[in-house]
Amino acid sequence: MAEIDIGMGKSGRRAYDLEDLLLLPGRRTRDADLVDISWQIDAYRMELPFLASAMDSVTSPATAVAIGKLGGLAVLDLEGLWTRHADADGLLAELSVMDGDTALEQMRKLYRAPIDPDLITDRVAEIHAGGVIAAGAVSPKHAASLADVLLRAELDLMVIRGSVISAEHVTDGESLNLKEFVRELETPVIVGGCASYHAALHLMRTGAAGVLVGVDGGSTAAAGRVIGVGSGMATAIADVRAARMRHLDETGVYVHVIADGGFATGGQIAKAMACGADGVMLGSALAATDDAPGRGWHWGNSVVHPTLPQSNRVPVEPIGSLEELLLGPSTRPDGRLNMFGALRQALSALGYANLKDLQKAEVLVRPARGSAR
Amino acid sequence: MAEIDIGMGKSGRRAYDLEDLLLLPGRRTRDADLVDISWQIDAYRMELPFLASAMDSVTSPATAVAIGKLGGLAVLDLEGLWTRHADADGLLAELSVMDGDTALEQMRKLYRAPIDPDLITDRVAEIHAGGVIAAGAVSPKHAASLADVLLRAELDLMVIRGSVISAEHVTDGESLNLKEFVRELETPVIVGGCASYHAALHLMRTGAAGVLVGVDGGSTAAAGRVIGVGSGMATAIADVRAARMRHLDETGVYVHVIADGGFATGGQIAKAMACGADGVMLGSALAATDDAPGRGWHWGNSVVHPTLPQSNRVPVEPIGSLEELLLGPSTRPDGRLNMFGALRQALSALGYANLKDLQKAEVLVRPARGSAR
Amino acid sequence: MAEIDIGMGKSGRRAYDLEDLLLLPGRRTRDADLVDISWQIDAYRMELPFLASAMDSVTSPATAVAIGKLGGLAVLDLEGLWTRHADADGLLAELSVMDGDTALEQMRKLYRAPIDPDLITDRVAEIHAGGVIAAGAVSPKHAASLADVLLRAELDLMVIRGSVISAEHVTDGESLNLKEFVRELETPVIVGGCASYHAALHLMRTGAAGVLVGVDGGSTAAAGRVIGVGSGMATAIADVRAARMRHLDETGVYVHVIADGGFATGGQIAKAMACGADGVMLGSALAATDDAPGRGWHWGNSVVHPTLPQSNRVPVEPIGSLEELLLGPSTRPDGRLNMFGALRQALSALGYANLKDLQKAEVLVRPARGSAR
């Protein structure tokens, strides 16, 4: 890796965002209906290669079912409103019509309520009742104490996530030993976010089925600005891909790389996969659909941090139904609808048969000046 | 070619747009009237090195005649309104006064009408009657079925084009074998768009007289944003130039490289040629002339794609007559009129006698910060 | 160090700003309360690693006491209003309600009044009376003549500063011999600003305890625009870090590197430290607190330069109390409050125990295009 001199006493690598890249077509093209964009992780096969974010503005039990039926896999935040309040849906409706400060104050109150294990069981059951896989997210802090509840609830896939997570957390209190925890758990685990080779490699070594790659803590967050920490998404994925190669070489186990943060078009998803992602996590894009639980708002729960909020509650304009967003048809030339139709078109233009082949695509770093033209 | 590390597990080349470049004058200058900007491709010699885009907002039979008389060569879209509707001109007039959504709906209807072979014959005859060369464009999908009609209509030059095209299209239906098709056809063929060395090389090997270089599917399109695919125009031309060199070395045949997409000034044309282009295809520039068939609007037919529109119908303000646009005189200091007078001035400032010499010009990559100053 | 060809007859290095960098998390994380962000320079230990700028809009005797109690160290401008006018506070209040031109004219008058040695003694005593360390700044021009007064006043730390300062000033008048002056003085000295390896190395050799790194003369200044002089902050810190290494190698003495200019978030501070800074100087950030002496305005005294003003008097909107700014709690997701809570979070995300470790952090140069995402 080429190092740049920042100055005489410090050097560093250059990072790239997906916006910096373009995919270069080659000698072949392919009919879009001869393209396979399905994704298999652990025992689960999905027609569409995405997870829906564990955010209250994105995933509710109802949208989890709808997303599952359309081919994706939604992750419910098991420490959010749905497991703290029986009437989460009513509370979300009330929040959506409050102005900024009132809503924030109310959210601070709602997120302080205790997690109710029975509600966890109920929510997982609701999703299962819809006939789809149930996935849920917990923080490292609560993972151990909730493990039994989740096992009994027959959660299919567990996501352990934080804005920056590591396999080696230094604390003087009790800390989750991720390696022991993941190995002993029967449920397959996806863990993250991480943004670097070393963080990812150590998370892979815990036995996780997949790692989340996030460059500044999630799609509404701003860790780059507030605490200076982050990477470029393209660089982060490519670094974590290298960790996957090493881990595969050492263990024979292929760990999935799931890019998380701000995907709005199929083109961005195609570029993430060319860098090495196996799947993506969609947040803000899904929050902009007609039936999103956020009802025109999107937030991560770091927005209610008591001393250092690092994200915003942002308004989002619904642009279509969940189905239109994922599978079209689209009437917008901006690529925000029919995201996975666009992914198919990308494979078609590049001549690839499936997503694993797409990881070989030639990428170009486009100039800083402006558009592709 | 220098590769950049995107991250530890992926690398790529850097791409450049024409806007990134400047042409550096050398030790000689030359009178502008001692400069030859004519272009010969196959049997056809043009005073001005350009094709007019096969778009209904740019080329009609009437503008094809006018453009031919001024020294260029217009390409009629043989799958557009002119070959589907006898009264295309009236329909275009009606479209021009409709608002956005109404126009799009009407366009979807008009472009679904079947292609009428008799109209193809009539349109080619109209152009021939004007005393100029007749060129027309078809898609790979329709090329084979229309070949006989076009032969009988005595089309002089056939353009086979799609947003991304390859010599090796994977399909489970019937597919055009470009190599057989082009070799057997008596009419000379220009084929594209393509944006890479390998795609261009294989298109050249079909026996085409020229290839179109387009970085994201044409001048109104946005494949870079919607599906992530593209290149920088300067890089694409230079890559395809390298394919031309190899093909010339292997076969002795010089295939023309025609840059397609968004040219607005003679300076941009000069830079495309310094990168290796032999000619350019003009679309939006011509749509902004007083008598353009689009009457103040410009669009590609991907705008009516049923599930994934990847381009816009955009308003364009007419800035002068076709002749003023191509040959001046100009009263605007922005370079949008007298495009080929400006190309002459570029050769004059650089001291070159003709366009082939211009391909040797020294280019500079200018800084990202701002203007040339 | 890699040199870039500006042209055939000149080359130079590339400079980076802190905004160009991101800090990449690694394999470890750490509880934020197991992080030590204290700073020891000479005999003085501070809970928070910052100095408050010697600017009348930032440091008054009262804010010096408040800042000291919160864990920082404020530097009073000993050539500013507080040592020229007994009623500096009243004058500052009057200035704050004057419009731009009137205020500038009044400031020119106020800053022309003579420095009163008795006021120096009084101001230092006021600060000491508050129970905190007293630091004050003088220019090279006045350092020698004020030395006795400052010694008698029992100033704890002296800052000798100018927009660009060197250990070797060419003059035909009398000039401060920094090397003799600093060595003979009992009070520890911090000196600057400087922006390069050579300037810093020679300042270190004077015996200073710390050097200020400033890229264009301070946070309200614009030497880059007016006289073309400057560096990037990240590059300047990394260059001065290299000078510190060499000086340490030659002498065994560790000189502190203090970055000065425009810090607004804890993330920026974390990045400065990753480049090699031991502490930072805060100006405009502190000017935006409720009780700042500038009362909504911020300026450096170069704003009243009689023939070539190189800085502005700029309005600043107070965003919270001094304590909220430094230690939170914050209600803003932009990182401008709880700056040192954010610095703690940065160390937590990066897994480092203290600021010296933070200097080892891996930095990335992020792309020019836009945000970290």
Place this chain on the structure above:
Amino acid sequence: MAEIDIGMGKSGRRAYDLEDLLLLPGRRTRDADLVDISWQIDAYRMELPFLASAMDSVTSPATAVAIGKLGGLAVLDLEGLWTRHADADGLLAELSVMDGDTALEQMRKLYRAPIDPDLITDRVAEIHAGGVIAAGAVSPKHAASLADVLLRAELDLMVIRGSVISAEHVTDGESLNLKEFVRELETPVIVGGCASYHAALHLMRTGAAGVLVGVDGGSTAAAGRVIGVGSGMATAIADVRAARMRHLDETGVYVHVIADGGFATGGQIAKAMACGADGVMLGSALAATDDAPGRGWHWGNSVVHPTLPQSNRVPVEPIGSLEELLLGPSTRPDGRLNMFGALRQALSALGYANLKDLQKAEVLVRPARGSAR
């Protein structure tokens, strides 16, 4: 020189503007009054290192005298209004109150009037009568025919200029043989603009005392946009500096390099000199003074080109007197007044005694992101 791959078939160097650079202070500083910024070219010594542009909006006989007395050297356009019209001043006053299109039409008429040799003699005499050196500019086209008139008029310095000029102009008509012309002329000659090593080297070999470096034809022009031709100013100066080195090595003659185009601050001048310039030509800056002949407007005569205007007539807001602009005092922190005081300050901060030393200054390429901070 490092070449960048534009694509597989074309490469080029990177160009830099002065805005991309910063000057890095070193181990020394110096009193501003121990700095010498005078400039000697041929027999003429100027207190300030600049020429005033040969533009009717900048140089009149009256401003030539005023500029000469303040230490610079103004160049009268000998093919402009002053040598075509006896009442040029009245005509300029009338133009200044006309709206855009009316003014352009009137200008086209005024610039078509014939050049009157007697007026040339009168204008040179007016300047001499003011007690200052008289310099005038002609185009290559008219240089030979006007040579006798200029000799008789006792012009002190002749500037032969065009937007792009070469020592080897290809024409089938009569062309100025610059080499013979310059060698035989008794008057010292400055010639340009040029932007490259080869163009400059051949101009130097004509025997010129100085060459003008201009990247796109002058400060109101836009050759980069209209015809694609240009360079970055920093790169152009550094390239021409290399030509000067080679010419000096081959002949022992030092040819002066004069940067022409858009200088607005002393900082920009300092950076041009660090790249290798000996002097600068000021146009738009001088057009923004109270008594500029353009009276609030600025233009080059390419604005009246009959078929391809490549520049604009632009409004300029007067910001102060000629003396304030050149020597201060300034009340603006943007550096547009007291340009040469700022140049002195730059030398002071960098520790250099004179302009020749300034050419050794260390330059940094600053990041694309934003300000120096």
